[in-house]
Every structure is written in structure tokens, then in C-alpha cells.
Amino acid sequence: MSRDKILAAVKLNQPAALPLPDMDVLNNLTNVRTDLVTKYKTVATAGGTFVHEVNGFDKIKAILKQNFRPEVKIISALNEPSDYIYTDTVKFEDRHNFADVELTILRSNLGVAENGALWLTDKQIGSRVLPFIAQHLAVVIGKDDFVPTMAQAYQVIGDADYGYGSFISGPSKTADIEQSLVIGAHGPRSLSVFILS
Amino acid sequence: MSTATDKHHPQLAADFNRDEPRVNWHDETLWWVRAKRDMAAHKLPEWELLRETASQIKLNVLSNLSSYLEQFEANANKNGIIVHWAQDAAEHNQIVYNLLEQRGIRKMVKSKSMLTEECHLNEYLKEQGIDVIDSDLGERIVQLANEPPSHIVLPCIHKKKEEIGDIFHEHLGSAKGESDPKILTETARQHLREVFLTRRAALTGVNFAVAETGEFVICTNEGNADMGAHLAEIHIASMGIEKIIPERKHLGVFLRLLTRSATGQPITTYSSHFSKPQDGSEIHLIIVDNGRSVQLGREDFRNSLKCIRCGACMNTCPVYRKSGGHSYHTAIAGPIGSILAPNLDMKKYADLPFASTLCGSCSNVCPVKIDIHDQLYKWRQVIVKEGYSPKAKTMAMKAMALTLSSPALYRMGGKTGRFVFKYAPFAVNNKFNPWYNQREMPKAPDQSFGEWYAKRKGAKN
Numbered sequence: 001m002s003r004d005k006i007l008a009a010v011k012l013n014q015p016a017a018l019p020l021p022d023m024d025v026l027n028n029l030t031n032v033r034t035d036l037v038t039k040y041k042t043v044a045t046a047g048g049t050f051v052h053e054v055n056g057f058d059k060i061k062a063i064l065k066q067n068f069r070p071e072v073k074i075i076s077a078l079n080e081p082s083d084y085i086y087t088d089t090v091k092f093e094d095r096h097n098f099a100d101v102e103l104t105i106l107r108s109n110l111g112v113a114e115n116g117a118l119w120l121t122d123k124q125i126g127s128r129v130l131p132f133i134a135q136h137l138a139v140v141i142g143k144d145d146f147v148p149t150m151a152q153a154y155q156v157i158g159d160a161d162y163g164y165g166s167f168i169s170g171p172s173k174t175a176d177i178e179q180s181l182v183i184g185a186h187g188p189r190s191l192s193v194f195i196l197s
Numbered sequence: 198m199s200t201a202t203d204k205h206h207p208q209l210a211a212d213f214n215r216d217e218p219r220v221n222w223h224d225e226t227l228w229w230v231r232a233k234r235d236m237a238a239h240k241l242p243e244w245e246l247l248r249e250t251a252s253q254i255k256l257n258v259l260s261n262l263s264s265y266l267e268q269f270e271a272n273a274n275k276n277g278i279i280v281h282w283a284q285d286a287a288e289h290n291q292i293v294y295n296l297l298e299q300r301g302i303r304k305m306v307k308s309k310s311m312l313t314e315e316c317h318l319n320e321y322l323k324e325q326g327i328d329v330i331d332s333d334l335g336e337r338i339v340q341l342a343n344e345p346p347s348h349i350v351l352p353c354i355h356k357k358k359e360e361i362g363d364i365f366h367e368h369l370g371s372a373k374g375e376s377d378p379k380i381l382t383e384t385a386r387q388h389l390r391e392v393f394l395t396r397r398a399a400l401t402g403v404n405f406a407v408a409e410t411g412e413f414v415i416c417t418n419e420g421n422a423d424m425g426a427h428l429a430e431i432h433i434a435s436m437g438i439e440k441i442i443p444e445r446k447h448l449g450v451f452l453r454l455l456t457r458s459a460t461g462q463p464i465t466t467y468s469s470h471f472s473k474p475q476d477g478s479e480i481h482l483i484i485v486d487n488g489r490s491v492q493l494g495r496e497d498f499r500n501s502l503k504c505i506r507c508g509a510c511m512n513t514c515p516v517y518r519k520s521g522g523h524s525y526h527t528a529i530a531g532p533i534g535s536i537l538a539p540n541l542d543m544k545k546y547a548d549l550p551f552a553s554t555l556c557g558s559c560s561n562v563c564p565v566k567i568d569i570h571d572q573l574y575k576w577r578q579v580i581v582k583e584g585y586s587p588k589a590k591t592m593a594m595k596a597m598a599l600t601l602s603s604p605a606l607y608r609m610g611g612k613t614g615r616f617v618f619k620y621a622p623f624a625v626n627n628k629f630n631p632w633y634n635q636r637e638m639p640k641a642p643d644q645s646f647g648e649w650y651a652k653r654k655g656a657k658n
Contacts, residue, residue: 003282006486010438011263013494018260020443021253026450029243043463092477095428096394114453115463128475129427132420132467150464154449159410163276163473167452170466172420176335176351177378178358179226185334185382186389187420187467 027151036113036146037195044116047170048183050192053143060140060194064103067192068136072102077124078140087126095129104134104188111146112153117167118193119153121160128164132172137188139168143197205548205587207631210520223355224518230351231512233461234562241457251450252566255503258441259493265408265441266484272411273482276473281483286316289485293318293400293433294325296481300431302327302398306389308415308422309333310402311349311506312435312485314528318400329400330392332421334385341368347522349529350459350508355521389421399425403436403482404505405451409444412472413482416455416465423469434471435483438490439502451505454564458507492540497575501536503565510559510569516552525549532559536572539580547585550576608647615641 041051054060057078068074075098076084084105090098110119118139122128131137147153157165172187183189204212214220238244258265270280283289289312297305305322307313307329319329319340331340335352339345341364346352353361362376371384401422406413413434415422426432442451448468456462474480493499511517511531522530527538527546535549550573559569580586581594600606617624618641625638632638644652 001282002284002288002486006282006284006438006484006490007263007266009486009490010266010493013490013499014262015260015496015499018253018256020257021250023250023446023450026243026246026250029246047462047466092475099390099394112464117464117468122475127427129424132423132427150449150453151446154446157445159445162470163475165470165472166423167464167468168466169464172418173466174334174382174419175460176333176338176353177361177381179230179351179354180358180378182379182382184386185419185421186332186386186393186424 027155030149030151032148036148037143039113040111040116040146043114044170044193047116048173048191049116049170050190051195052192053195053197055197064138068103073100074103074105075101075130075134076105077107077126078105087130090127090130092127095127098129098133101130101134103136103138104130105138105140106131108139108141109145110153110156111141112150112167113146114149115169117169119157119165119167121162121165123162131166131168132187134188136190136192137168138192138194140194140196143195204526206520206524206552207548209524209526213521213524214519220519223521226354227512227518230460231509231562234458234509234512237457237461237463247450247454248564248566251454251564252503254442254447254450255565258443259499259502262438262441262493265443266438269406269408269411269441272409274411276411278411278474278480278482281481283483283485283487285487289316289435289483289487290318290321292483294322294327296431296433297327297398300397304328304396305398305400306330306332306392306396306425306429307400308402308417308425309336310400310435311529312402312437313400314345315487316485332389332392332425333417334382334419337385337389338364345523345528347530348508348511349506355523393424393428396425396429398431398433399429400433400435401426403434403440404455405442405448406436406440407445407448408441410472412470414448414468414470416468418466420467423467426471427475430478432474432478432480433483434480435485437485437487455505455507458509458562458564488541492537495540498536498540498572500567501533501572503567504533505565507564509562509564513558513562515554515556520552525552532569532573533567536569536576539576543580543583544585547580548587550580611645615643615645
């Protein structure tokens with residue numbers, strides 16, 4: 001069997017055991033918790049994300065109303081605003097019908113200041129393709145939900161049990177043609193982030 | 198795509214160098230990417246500690262790889278991922294084909310996987326009548342152009358936008374003469390959306406596989422891996438045995454290094470963690486050896502398996518930048534490819550360790566601290582010892598060794614050389630002398646150091 005042959009060959013050829021490095025120094029060194037929202041905003045904006053600091057859901061609703069006509073298909077993971085299709089009612093079997101989704105609105109509880117990444121798991125996403133297939137993506141996050149770097153992000157995630165999770169740091173993009181940055185490759189053409197105070 | 202060619206690096210590099218403005222453009226574009234990497238690295242005061250930590254994690258992985266692989270398999274199984282093992286490219290391709298065949302699937306969408314390039318999966322599946330579409334924009338472009346990727350991160354970095362416009366006009370119906378990257382990208386978006394929505398199978402690569410949790414991580418900027426995998430009913434992921442990392446928290450080291458080293462971005466747009474299949478779909482993971490366990494046994498070269506495929510060594514390499522990815526005639530080009538390829542076929546890739554100035558820039562930018570240029574130097578010695586070095590080079594080296602070991606021959610050789618340079622320069626300034634191809638030959642001095650010293654000594658006495 002190939003499995004056993006591969007494992008035997010690896011075992012035979014691997015060098016003597018070496019220890020794992022200590023991660024504490026790195027984790028503590030990077031654990032600077034000042035101005036996280038400001039740092040996040042700077043990096044995220046540079047990566048093409050639209051960042052809004054808002055004081056409530058009414059404000060989010062108002063901004064979205066300005067940008068999206070009422071007749072477009074919007075799928076939302078938020079209880080409010082309540083006039084959208086709720087993610088929990090969306091089934092995996094329906095995934096091929098999402099091609100016309102204009103906007104997906106999701107909730108994140110973990111943002112990373114150093115790189116603009118927001119952590120989303122399938123509990124928050126529902127059907128996994130939703131944040132990718134929508135023409136636009138909006139994510140709502142609390143102002144206290146930011147950590148400095150990926151080191152702290154994985155401390156927060158810990159041994160959480162999820163089927164799927166993704167760090168999303170901006171709109172879908174590519175620079176494959178002559179290194180020219182183009183926003184809107186296969187996924188959303190824009191990412192709007194609402195930081196709730 | 199096939200990379201089969203009888204030509205070696207020097208000839209292929211000479212082909213690439215026929216178009217001088219293009220070479221300069223290629224060189225400058227990659228150097229610009231390298232400069233972005235520097236800016237990103239310099240923003241982190243802990244950068245060197247981060248590299249050292251990543252290096253130590255990878256050394257630990259290589260030294261415990263068999264048990265990590267078993268741990269990963271057990272956890273992945275627990276999560277509902279079906280794990281397959283392939284000793285070589287042929288077995289890998291067969292597994293993919295069987296998975297498709299059993300389900301009656303004839304069309305598949307694929308996101309970037311250098312392993313499948315190494316295995317020549319696309320050609321194999323095409324022969325079996327299976328249609329494969331690459332969904333990464335750069336890979337789609339080279340696929341339509343019937344070429345292999347020339348760079349692991351920037352697959353069509355050798356192509357100008359006008360050429361891409363022509364390819365899209367021919368295959369995707371864009372307007373003739375259109376070369377605006379925005380419009381071309383939109384054309385590809387529309388074409389590939391249709392593909393994503395209609396494929397029942399999606400194949401992806403793997404960036405990291407976590408032994409502790411049985412999950413694997415895929416990084417893209419375009420979102421193509423996620424679009425394919427989430428819409429399909431079967432997701433096949435292919436990974437080399439060296440993609441394992443011990444614990445989830447170690448992702449916090451590698452995801453900080455990967456894109457900063459690759460393109461200077463702080464992270465990819467998407468870093469997706471696949472742990473369990475979505476209800477109603479399947480995840481199959483193929484763990485591939487294909488020579489890696491042999492490389493693990495080569496003490497001088499095993500560290501090449503630490504590679505996380507960022508491409509920084511290519512962007513910085515003066516030889517890569519001026520000879521182009523295709524001149525390496527292997528799936529993974531550049532300095533790292535030149536230490537991986539001879540392990541697979543020492544005879545076929547005997548030229549690659551010589552495609553380097555040994556300047557060491559590759560080792561300096563490597564995020565996991567692989568001693569790339571030392572390994573290139575060591576491969577040269579192995580290749581010469583095994584008798585695979587180019588004939589002309591071997592003869593020249595033998596002649597030189599003989600000359601240097603005999604004072605009489607050495608003096609005579611020097612005299613002859615100076616005479617020829619002075620009175621018959623055409624004998625060396627011609628196309629039969631490869632050294633003259635890109636260089637002016639030096640002016641020969643009238644006398645050797647030995648002669649000058651003897652004369653000076655005589656005058657003093």
C-alpha cells in the first residue's frame with residue numbers, strides 16, 4: 001500500500017528529532033494593543049476596503065440604502081436590518097442560485113490590525129460560497145474585536161471547532177496582468193466593513 | 198502543461214534574451230516585486246525572529262514528518278475528509294481520474310496547484326477526455342496560450358498585456374486590440390463564473406496542513422479556490438508530504454511570512470481553513486510523495502523541503518529575472534526549483550544548479566531560511582561526481598586542473614594566451630567561445646606576474 005510505503009520511507013529518511021521553537025517571545029513582542037482600530041483602518045483602506053465607524057445598525061442600514069437599490073438580492077446574517085434574506089434560511093442546495101446575489105452581509109468577531117483580515121467561520125457565513133459569490137460583501141465587527149497580529153488571532157481562535165473558516169482581508173483582487181492591480185477578480189468587487197462602537 | 202524540451206538553461210535563456218527590451222521589462226517588474234517584499238519585511242521589527250521561528254518549526258516538521266503525517270490523517274478522517282496517498286505523479290493522477298470517473302464527471306475546475314503542474318495532471322486528464330479549466334487568472338492565461346506557468350506566484354509574468362489581449366480575443370471573445378488589464382480581468386471573471394457555477398468537481402492545492410486539527414489552508418487573492426470548492430459537490434485537494442505544520446497556532450507564523458515575502462502584501466485576500474466537508478459535499482485529500490521522501494534522506498538537500506512556495510528567491514535572483522521562468526524547463530523555476538528538480542531527475546536537470554551566480558540573495562530573502570545557494574553549490578559537486586555535467590564544461594575543468602597542477606604547463610599556457618590575445622584576437626573573439634557571447638575579452642598584459650617579479654628581482658640584485 002502506498003500509504004505504508006510512503007510513511008516507511010519518510011520514517012527511514014527523516015533526521016533526528018528537533019524541538020519546536022518557543023513562541024512566547026514572538027507573541028509577547030507583537031502584543032501591542034494601542035490604536036488597533038486606527039491601525040486596522042489604515043491597512044484595510046490601503047488594501048481597497050471601505051471602512052465605516054458607526055454607532056448602530058440604523059447607520060449601517062442608511063449607508064447600505066445609499067449604495068444598493070431596494071430591489072437587488074441581499075443576504076444577511078444580521079437580525080437587523082430585517083428586510084433582507086436571512087443567511088440561516090439559505091441552504092447549501094440553493095448555492096447555484098446565488099449568482100445574482102448583489103450583497104452578502106456577515107458578522108465577524110475577530111479582526112487583525114496588522115493586515116486587515118477578518119475571521120469568519122461557517123457559523124457566521126451559513127452556506128460557504130456566500131462571501132465569495134456575492135458582487136459585494138459587507139462585514140460588521142465590534143470596535144473591541146481587534147487583535148494586533150495573527151499571533152494573537154490564533155490565540156483567540158484557540159482550539160475552536162469549525163467546519164470552515166476564512167480570514168478575509170479585502171475585495172477579491174488580482175495583479176496577474178503585468179502586475180496591474182485590478183479589484184474584483186472572481187469574488188466581491190468591494191468589501192465594506194462597519195465597525196460598531 | 199508540458200515542460201519537455203531538449204534544450205538546457207543556457208540555450209533557453211539565450212532564446213529569452215533575443216528580445217532585449219522584454220528582458221529588461223521582466224527584470225524590472227520582478228525587482229519591483231522584490232522591493233515591495235523589502236518594504237513589507239522592514240515594517241516588522243520582529244521579521245528576523247519570525248523567519249527563525251518559521252525555520253525551526255519546519256526543521257521540527259521534517260524531523261518528525263512520519264508521525265505528523267499519521268496524526269494529520271487521523272484528524273482529517275475524524276473531520277470527514279477522505280485521505281488518499283500517492284507515491285508518484287502517476288498514482289496521484291490516477292486517483293484524481295478515478296474520483297471523477299466514479300461520479301461520471303467529465304469537467305473540472307482547478308485552482309493553483311504547483312504539485313499538479315509537477316505531476317502533469319492537466320495533460321493526463323485531457324488524454325482521458327476530461328476537460329480541466331484553470332481558474333487563477335494567470336494560470337488561465339498560460340493555459341489558453343498552451344504554455345506552462347513561468348513563476349509559481351505570478352504564472353504569466355513573462356506575458357505583455359497586448360499578448361494577453363490577443364489570447365482573450367481569440368478564446369474568450371474580447372474586443373480585438375483590447376489590452377486594458379481591468380477589461381481583460383472582467384472578461385475572465387464573466388467566463389470563469391459560468392465555469393464555477395457548472396462544475397461538479399473542483400481541485401485545489403494546499404498551502405498548509407495542520408497535524409493537530411486535520412484542517413488545511415488555501416491562500417488566494419482572487420477567491421477562485423473558494424468559488425470552485427464551495428460550489429462543487431466534490432473538492433479534491435492535492436498536497437506534497439512537506440506541507441504539514443504541527444499546530445494551528447503555527448499558521449500565525451507562516452501566514453505572516455508568506456505574502457510579505459511573495460508580493461509585499463500583509464496577507465492574501467483569502468486564507469481559507471477547510472476542516473470538514475459542507476453537508477451534501479465531499480472533500481478528498483491526496484498526500485503525494487513523488488520523490489520528496491528521497492530528498493528527505495539527502496542530508497545536504499533535505500532543507501529544500503522547508504519551502505512554502507512564496508517565490509521570493511525567484512524575484513530576487515539576477516539569473517531568473519534575466520532568463521525567465523521557462524528557461525528552467527521544470528514546474529518550479531528559479532533557485533528553489535533548481536535544488537528540487539535534480540532530486541527528481543539528476544540527468545535531465547543537471548544544468549539547473551549551474552543557472553546561478555551563487556550570490557546568495559535567494560538565501561537572504563527566504564522566509565524559512567533555506568540555504569539555497571549553498572545547496573546549488575553542493576548539487577554542482579554531486580552532478581559532476583555522478584558524471585552528469587555538460588561535456589564541454591567537464592573537459593575544460595579537467596584541462597584547467599591539469600594546467601594548474603603543472604608549473605611548466607601553467608607558464609606555457611599563460612604565454613600562449615597572451616600571445617593569442619595580442620596577435621590573434623579573432624581566435625578567441627568569436628562565437629565558438631561562449632565566454633565571448635555577452636562579453637568583451639580583456640586586453641592581455643605584456644608579461645605575467647611571474648615574469649615581472651623575476652625581472653624586478655634581477656634589477657634589484
